[in-house]
Amino acid sequence: MTRIALATTRDLTEIDADDQLLLDALPESELKAWEDDVDWAAYDLVVIRSTWNYIDRLDRFLAWAERVSTVTRLVNPVPVIRWNTDKRYLGQLADAGVPVVPSVFVAPGESVDDASLTGRVVVKPTIANGSNGAKLIDADPQAARDHLGALHAQGRTALIQPYLDQVDTLGEKSLIFLSGTYSHAASKAAILSQSMSFSSGLYADEEMSPATATEAEQEVARAALAAAARVLPEAADLAYARVDLLPSEEGPMLLELELTEPSLFMPFADGAAARVATSLRALLG
Template identity: 30%
Template sequence: MNYDIVILTDPRYTNPKELNSGIENVLLEDQLVLDALKKIGFSATRKSWDDPDFDWTTTQYAIFRSTWDCFNRFSEFSNWLNDVSGKTKLINSKKLINWNIDKHYMKDLAANGIAIPKTLFIEQGETITLSDAIKKAIEGYGFDNTSLVLKPCISGGARHTYKILPSEVVQYDELFQELVTNEAMMLQEFQHNIVTKGEISMMVFNGKFTNAVLKIAKLGDFRVQDDFGGSVQKYNPSKEEISFTENVVAAAPEMPIYARVDIFRDNDNNLALAELEIFEPELWFRLFPDAANVLANSIKSRLF
């Protein structure tokens, strides 16, 4: 059978034998997208990206929704991505995915006038101690040295993300050296407002804001992801926040069909970008079911 669109997930979410709230959320949201696509006439199905039996030439498009094991299997996923892009078209495009999957894209957005946190990029294989990297960040970028955040340039779900206090630099250096040997890393100024006020996730389809959530870290943590106990609630953004968000998406190399823009107030209380997600972002369809219809219609208007 041939399809217009295949919704991409990962093997954890295809016919799971045991359910928990996280898996149930994925199944619900993917089903909302599947139903929305079918409702406006698309032939659609759902497959794990690593399905060895599926012929990817039988679908016109593939849309990334819950391929969340890809960062733990990045080499395998990269090979698959290069192969599948020659067999079908990707939503969002492969050009955007390649750009967005590596957080060096933040440099490009900053060059296009988007406010980002103070960030020092440490490239893979670079010979530098954590102490010297922090000194470079303070002297070259004006970092506040009360606390810093270290994280990979290619990652998701807060993998290898660490908050480091000045008193902890020595104990983190061995881990830092190990990480930089294997991948590029980012050192950022810790953002105190994310802990106290939260981080806003803004959903955007075809360049226009549709809905938002506020993510708040659990007491004593700095990571807002619900994987780490963070809470999520619907959020009504200001005109300033909507304008900032739409400017972020417009600064990408091409307009994504769907995106999530994570924003916050930085340590100077100015709006800044935490992350632009246009690869496989969680879009909170379970809180905003009609947004799945917006996505389906955005695909139809742009691609069909």
């Protein structure tokens, strides 16, 4: 009998909605916390899903992924995880011609010019998820430097991006791809310009809704995935991918390319869980 493990974390206080839908659609699957002592070799496939506490123990998480990949199939694969868990990959995608939200990376000990901190900017760590450590700073370069210094004091490399105001009215769009095929989309209301709450303790609460991706959004999403595959050949065959886009006057811009443990927003699209289940089963032939 085929067995599939959906990797989560014991730090979640309740089962994630995506995980519950996938458990229902994929009866041969079960949730297992990546931190626990699990016989991963007993599974035909291990799918990284809600392992969202890895940001504070990335080396341990990557070592876990390496171990699992030696005894069974892990998706997405380790080289993709290693590349994708640090947002500095955005610089590579921008160099490859993808319309990326302008990004400046500042490692501890490095300096940054005032121009990068002018206006409304977002300062966040490059290793983060769920808006953890992200801060919107409104035309206050000193406050931006203070947050930058706080991140550096923690040993974190920082990412500085201009805040694209259209997100406040149009929201962020997430496009989901399964085995390279577009599946569905969801919209997320602006988070950083609002009072953030962390009811799960692991990520900022989100206001989500169903959405339809425009042709322009799909074009940018496919360009991002194609560029990732050119940069990293292992990214050419992904079980799942989520492309997060922000609206701008120049058109859709890539905010993040989520290839490690993204929510796939299955509750917001009819049949999404069944499509994910079918895609995962197909990996086993």
